[in-house]
Amino acid sequence: MEDIKAYIESGILELYVMGDVTPDEKLQVEEMAAKHPAIKAELDEIERSMELFAEDMAVEPATHLRNKILNSILTNLGNDSSFASKDEIVKDNVVAIATPKTNIFYKYAFAACLALLLASIVALVSMYNKLQDTNTQLAAMQLDKQHFANQVNLVNGELQVFQDASFKFLKLQGTPHSPSSQLTVAWSPAKKKVWIDMHSIKMAENDHSHQYQLWALVGGKPVDLGVFDKTADTTADMKEMKSIASADAFAVTLEPRGGSASPTMDQMVVIGKF
Amino acid sequence: MSRKRKISLTEDELVLALRNREKIAIEALYDMYSASLYGVISRIITDTATAEDVLQETFVKIWHSFSSYSTEKGRLFTWMVNIARNLAIDKIRSKDFKNQNKNQELENNVTFIDEQRNTVYKPELLGIKELVQTLKPEQKSILELVYFKGYTHVEAADELGIPLGTIKTRLRMAIQQLRKHFN
Numbered sequence: 001m002e003d004i005k006a007y008i009e010s011g012i013l014e015l016y017v018m019g020d021v022t023p024d025e026k027l028q029v030e031e032m033a034a035k036h037p038a039i040k041a042e043l044d045e046i047e048r049s050m051e052l053f054a055e056d057m058a059v060e061p062a063t064h065l066r067n068k069i070l071n072s073i074l075t076n077l078g079n080d081s082s083f084a085s086k087d088e089i090v091k092d093n094v095v096a097i098a099t100p101k102t103n104i105f106y107k108y109a110f111a112a113c114l115a116l117l118l119a120s121i122v123a124l125v126s127m128y129n130k131l132q133d134t135n136t137q138l139a140a141m142q143l144d145k146q147h148f149a150n151q152v153n154l155v156n157g158e159l160q161v162f163q164d165a166s167f168k169f170l171k172l173q174g175t176p177h178s179p180s181s182q183l184t185v186a187w188s189p190a191k192k193k194v195w196i197d198m199h200s201i202k203m204a205e206n207d208h209s210h211q212y213q214l215w216a217l218v219g220g221k222p223v224d225l226g227v228f229d230k231t232a233d234t235t236a237d238m239k240e241m242k243s244i245a246s247a248d249a250f251a252v253t254l255e256p257r258g259g260s261a262s263p264t265m266d267q268m269v270v271i272g273k274f
Numbered sequence: 275m276s277r278k279r280k281i282s283l284t285e286d287e288l289v290l291a292l293r294n295r296e297k298i299a300i301e302a303l304y305d306m307y308s309a310s311l312y313g314v315i316s317r318i319i320t321d322t323a324t325a326e327d328v329l330q331e332t333f334v335k336i337w338h339s340f341s342s343y344s345t346e347k348g349r350l351f352t353w354m355v356n357i358a359r360n361l362a363i364d365k366i367r368s369k370d371f372k373n374q375n376k377n378q379e380l381e382n383n384v385t386f387i388d389e390q391r392n393t394v395y396k397p398e399l400l401g402i403k404e405l406v407q408t409l410k411p412e413q414k415s416i417l418e419l420v421y422f423k424g425y426t427h428v429e430a431a432d433e434l435g436i437p438l439g440t441i442k443t444r445l446r447m448a449i450q451q452l453r454k455h456f457n
Contacts, residue, residue, distance in 0.1 A: 011442030014449050017348070019356040020426050030347060047349040049453040050421070051310070054355060058309035059316050061329055066304060069330045073300050073337050 007032065008042050017046045158195075158238040166190040172250055172270035178204065181269045185214075185250050192243040194225055199237040203230045203269055206254060213255040215263050216247035223247075227259045249273040281305045285350055292340050300337055307351060308333075311358045317422040318362040328365050332358040363424035408455045413448035420445060 007013075015021050016029045033040040161167050166188040174181035181204070184197040196214065206212055206229055214225040226241045251271040253263040281302040283291065288306070291299030312329050319325040335357055343353050409417070419425040419433060431441045 009446070011446040014445050015427055015442065017352055018420050018445075019359065020420060034346070043348065045453060046449055047352045049449055049456055050355070051349060051351040052456045053417075053421075053452050054310040054313060054351070057317070058313040060309045061312040061326065065326055065329065066308070069308075069333050070301060070304060072330060073334055074297060 004036050004038055008039060013039070013043050013046055017043065017050055154238065157240065161186045161195050161238060164188060164191070167193075167195075168274070170250060170272045170274065172252065172272035174270055175268050177266070178269050183252060183270050185272070186238075187244075187247065187250075189246060192245045194241040194244060195238045196228065196241060197237070198228075198230075198239050201230060203252070205230050205232060209257055210254050211257050211259060212252050212269065213259045213263065214241050215251045215253065216244045217249040217251065218244070218247055220248075222251070222263045224259060224261075225250075227255070227257075247274075286345075289343075289345060289350060292337075300333070303336065304333060307354060310351070311354060314355055314422060315358050315362045318359065318424060319366055324365060325362075328358070328362050331361050335361065359421075359424055408451055409448060410451075412444055413451060416441060416444045417448050 012021070012025065012029060016026065021029065029039075029043075033043050167186045168188070170185045170187065172183045172185060180202060182200070182202040184200050186195040186197070187193070194214070194216075203212065211227040211229055213227045215222040216225055217223075223244060224242065225244060228239055228241075249272060251263065252269045253260075253265070254267040254269060255264060281298060282305065283299075283302045288299060288302055292303065308329065311332055312325070315328050315332070316322075316325045319328060332354070336354055339357075343350065347353070415434065416430060419430040420427060425433065427441045427445065428438065431438045434441070436444075
């Protein structure tokens with residue numbers, strides 16, 4: 001009994017209750033307690049005291065903890081049937097996202113627009129070319145028309161010369177200098193108009209540095225009536241010269257291009273008197 | 275569930291119900307012992323959130339390792355309070371907890387260190403009632419270190435600068451005093 005008392009008083013039982021013993025000591029205490037009811041009783045007393053002490057020192061945990069802690073344990077209670085309903089809840093909550101319909105119409109519309117644009121450009125270019133052609137033709141036609149109008153005017157003028165009774169016709173004959181030359185002059189003293197007939201002209205062709213000049217002799221003095229050319233391609237039938245009211249005679253001299261102030265007498269080609 | 279309707283069972287009934295893994299057992303266990311266990315945990319861990327986590331871990335561990343408890347080895351509460359104390363001490367010694375404390379704001383440091391060193395007087399820490407008068411200061415300090423701080427009696431001897439034998443005697447005297455007080 002002395003041993004037991006000493007064992008109790010050693011303080012090992014208190015340390016045992018505090019959990020402050022080695023595994024060996026723990027086994028030893030448990031053995032002793034099993035063997036000796038006194039030790040068991042002492043242990044029980046110590047445990048009771050500490051339990052009461054802890055109760056005295058108790059701190060109430062926050063109220064929400066109760067549910068939190070109990071739930072954390074109870075959800076793991078190993079009853080799988082409590083999860084059964086969960087599988088069914090996850091039913092058909094996957095909703096297919098409406099895939100945006102790719103609208104093929106716009107693709108075709110775009111392609112059609114492009115094709116139309118190309119066709120339009122081609123048509124436009126060809127139209128433009130045709131327009132250019134037409135314009136060119138039109139210009140040519142106008143030129144022709146102008147030409148014909150001129151011709152008609154000219155012919156009208158010539159016709160007037162022939163129809164007008166006031167016109168006098170004078171055939172200038174070649175001088176000894178050029179005996180084969182001839183020129184017909186039509187003159188209307190009333191209208192002061194002078195024409196020369198280029199159609200029936202018979203004179204040598206002048207070169208580039210010379211021109212023929214028509215003169216009227218008024219009271220023995222020569223008056224300039226303008227210059228003219230005799231070339232191979234002279235087309236005009238009649239040519240109107242400067243006007244003059246009275247004249248005794250007409251003569252043509254070959255003068256430097258542009259004409260001279262007074263005639264070069266030794267270059268006289270034709271002459272005719274009334 | 276309202277706190278007025280606390281479930282209370284005798285220890286034998288409770289142990290039996292826990293063995294049978296009945297739902298009511300864990301509820302009764304919580305209602306009967308959560309405050310006592312939280313009293314111990316919250317004195318070891320001052321941070322409320324961490325202390326609450328440890329209380330949860332304690333109940334989970336009690337529930338899962340209940341098969342390792344046997345009535346012959348002692349009272350249920352002794353077994354449970356040892357689990358709670360060990361989990362709490364593991365927590366404050368864990369790397370996470372230490373790192374977390376290292377990251378304290380600078381301005382909190384003074385109070386934080388005070389809390390850690392227990393230089394601040396905490397009336398709730400030991401004896402709020404007449405219990406205070408019944409315990410001598412040296413008895414209080416030994417209980418505080420071993421029961422609430424999780425010191426081994428060897429560490430406590432070192433801390434208090436007294437021989438091992440004296441520690442054991444003082445612890446025994448303190449508990450004797452408690453026994454007297456409760457009887």
